[in-house]
Amino acid sequence: MTHVIALVVLVPVALIAAIWLGNRMLGQGGPTSSSNALGGFNVFQPTREDAELELESKRHQGVVTPAPDGDDPMKVDIQNNTVRIRRP
Numbered sequence: 066m067t068h069v070i071a072l073v074v075l076v077p078v079a080l081i082a083a084i085w086l087g088n089r090m091l092g093q094g095g096p097t098s099s100s101n102a103l104g105g106f107n108v109f110q111p112t113r114e115d116a117e118l119e120l121e122s123k124r125h126q127g128v129v130t131p132a133p134d135g136d137d138p139m140k141v142d143i144q145n146n147t148v149r150i151r152r153p
Contacts, residue, residue: 138151 140149140151141147142149
């Protein structure tokens with residue numbers, strides 16, 4: 066019975082000590098420790114990746130221009146709030 070009580074007490078204490086020491090080693094920033102869970106490298110940055118993709122899409126964005134020959138089948142009249150579509 067005393068062995069069971071000793072195990073119930075010692076196992077959680079040992080786990081808490083191991084977790085505390087592990088966090089302490091990772092957070093010190095010395096030459097043998099790392100600053101984050103990925104070993105000190107900022108590899109996974111989804112917000113930076115999203116920002117770079119957005120900037121890349123802005124670089125490829127162009128200006129929308131009307132047809133140069135004026136052969137547009139749709140005429141929009143803003144004052145009268147009407148749109149006329151010519152049949153082909």
